[in-house]
Amino acid sequence: MALIITAKKCIGCGICVQACPVDALEIVNGISVVDEEKCIKCGKCVRVCPTSAIELEGYIKPKDTKPKKVISAEEANMSCSGVWVLIEQSNGEAAEVSWELIGEARKLADKLSTEVAGVVLGENVDKIIPDCFAYGADTVYVVDNPVLKDYRTEPYSQSLSKLIKEYSPEVVLMGATTLGRDLAGHTATLVNTGLTADCTELSIEEETRLLRQTRPAFGGNVMATIVCADHRPQMATVRPKVMEMPVKKPGRAGKVVREELEMKEEEVLTKILEKISEKSGAVYLDKADVIVAAGKGIGTKENMKLVEDLAEVLGGTIGASRAAVEAGWIDVSHQVGQTGFTVRPKLYISVGISGAIQHLVGMQTSDVIIAINCDENAPIFNIADYGIVGDFQVILPKLTEAFRKKLGS
Numbered sequence: 183m184a185l186i187i188t189a190k191k192c193i194g195c196g197i198c199v200q201a202c203p204v205d206a207l208e209i210v211n212g213i214s215v216v217d218e219e220k221c222i223k224c225g226k227c228v229r230v231c232p233t234s235a236i237e238l239e240g241y242i243k244p245k246d247t248k249p250k251k252v253i254s255a256e257e258a259n260m261s262c263s264g265v266w267v268l269i270e271q272s273n274g275e276a277a278e279v280s281w282e283l284i285g286e287a288r289k290l291a292d293k294l295s296t297e298v299a300g301v302v303l304g305e306n307v308d309k310i311i312p313d314c315f316a317y318g319a320d321t322v323y324v325v326d327n328p329v330l331k332d333y334r335t336e337p338y339s340q341s342l343s344k345l346i347k348e349y350s351p352e353v354v355l356m357g358a359t360t361l362g363r364d365l366a367g368h369t370a371t372l373v374n375t376g377l378t379a380d381c382t383e384l385s386i387e388e389e390t391r392l393l394r395q396t397r398p399a400f401g402g403n404v405m406a407t408i409v410c411a412d413h414r415p416q417m418a419t420v421r422p423k424v425m426e427m428p429v430k431k432p433g434r435a436g437k438v439v440r441e442e443l444e445m446k447e448e449e450v451l452t453k454i455l456e457k458i459s460e461k462s463g464a465v466y467l468d469k470a471d472v473i474v475a476a477g478k479g480i481g482t483k484e485n486m487k488l489v490e491d492l493a494e495v496l497g498g499t500i501g502a503s504r505a506a507v508e509a510g511w512i513d514v515s516h517q518v519g520q521t522g523f524t525v526r527p528k529l530y531i532s533v534g535i536s537g538a539i540q541h542l543v544g545m546q547t548s549d550v551i552i553a554i555n556c557d558e559n560a561p562i563f564n565i566a567d568y569g570i571v572g573d574f575q576v577i578l579p580k581l582t583e584a585f586r587k588k589l590g591s
């Protein structure tokens with residue numbers, strides 16, 4: 183089996199180079215060239231090549247990867263309906279972000295006078311269905327198949343794109359998690375629509391029914407509002423903890439629609455050979471109720487002890503700004519912000535953090551924010567509920583002691 187690149191057809195766009203998982207392709211003099219030694223003949227480049235310039239001997243390009251037809255916005259508003267949410271699950275346990283998005287979908291759907299649907303993909307996933315209704319879905323689409331037991335891009339995106347083509351939703355939302363980010367991008371290309379990743383705000387423009395998708399851009403210096411005017415569905419991913427958790431109403435019911443998966447296990451290129459569980463002691467910042475976060479202002483790694491003491495007394499978790507992570511005082515798994523975790527604890531105490539926008543986008547929806555900073559003009563005070571102006575080395579031991587007495591911990 184060899185990879186054949188027809189130079190006349192190749193336009194040197196580089197899409198194949200980006201798609202290649204083993205860096206076997208490069209553009210030389212405007213034409214894609216393959217390194218046969220590195221090539222694993224996976225066929226990814228064949229599938230993505232827009233001009234069909236790449237062929238793999240014996241490989242048949244999967245049918246139905248292109249949409250049946252491209253829908254214009256005008257047409258779309260007539261023929262598409264429903265706000266869908268992918269209910270991300272692992273071993274039958276739904277990720278909380280899915281419920282947050284069902285809550286958000288409810289608000290959008292009410293503006294559009296349409297329904298909310300949850301999409302559940304996996305194996306033995308029926309136990310999730312009642313919760314979908316309880317959190318606000320009117321309909322649940324289910325594809326239950328052993329091939330979907332563990333997440334893999336191909337069968338999941340095939341299932342989701344098939345549902346989208348068949349039922350034409352107006353909006354599709356997913357969590358900006360590792361799974362959601364992968365699935366959303368792949369599915370959007372299969373159904374030929376746009377995708378806005380990492381949204382922090384969603385709303386509906388009522389006259390046009392367009393979904394206004396807002397996200398930080400240019401390193402967080404501006405908030406960009408993006409619309410997908412010409413294609414449907416309008417797709418967006420949203421980070422966990424950005425949207426509010428809706429109230430659960432057990433006993434609420436709705437319609438269940440079941441669909442089959444056409445893909446067979448033999449057709450899936452990716453195989454799961456082994457699963458390695460996360461090491462214990464991993465930081466679950468996005469689930470913490472109390473976070474004490476350290477910034478560059480703490481000055482040295484040794485001073486982290488003062489932050490840890492306060493976190494311990496409060497039963498909290500340690501967070502950090504990127505500057506503290508880059509200084510090597512703490513691991514990146516503790517980073518809060520645009521390139522770290524988005525958190526929404528009940529209490530966020532920031533210590534020696536200035537309040538750069540890239541940090542704020544990750545924590546500004548915390549219930550109560552206490553900022554400790556020696557500069558009274560630090561921007562963190564603009565969003566803090568309580569501000570303490572002063573040296574953290576003086577303040578932290580006093581706070582820790584006071585909480586210890588109060589909480590008896």
Ligand SMILES: Cc1cc2nc3c(=O)[nH]c(=O)nc-3n(C[C@H](O)[C@H](O)[C@H](O)COP(=O)(O)OP(=O)(O)OC[C@H]3O[C@@H](n4cnc5c(N)ncnc54)[C@H](O)[C@@H]3O)c2cc1C
Binds near residue numbers: 478519522523
């Ligand atoms: C594309 C991009 C993505 C980014 N992503 C992130 C991200 O995810 N998370 C993130 O945090 N940043 C991120 N950043 C970096 C961000 O712009 C800031 O540089 C960073 O947040 C600053 O961290 P800091 O507040 O700890 O440090 P500084 O801005 O240096 O602030 C230190 C603060 O400590 C105070 N201070 C000093 N001494 C004391 C003392 N003794 N007692 C009390 N206060 C004291 C100072 O007054 C100052 O306000 C990103 C930047 C870019 C360009």
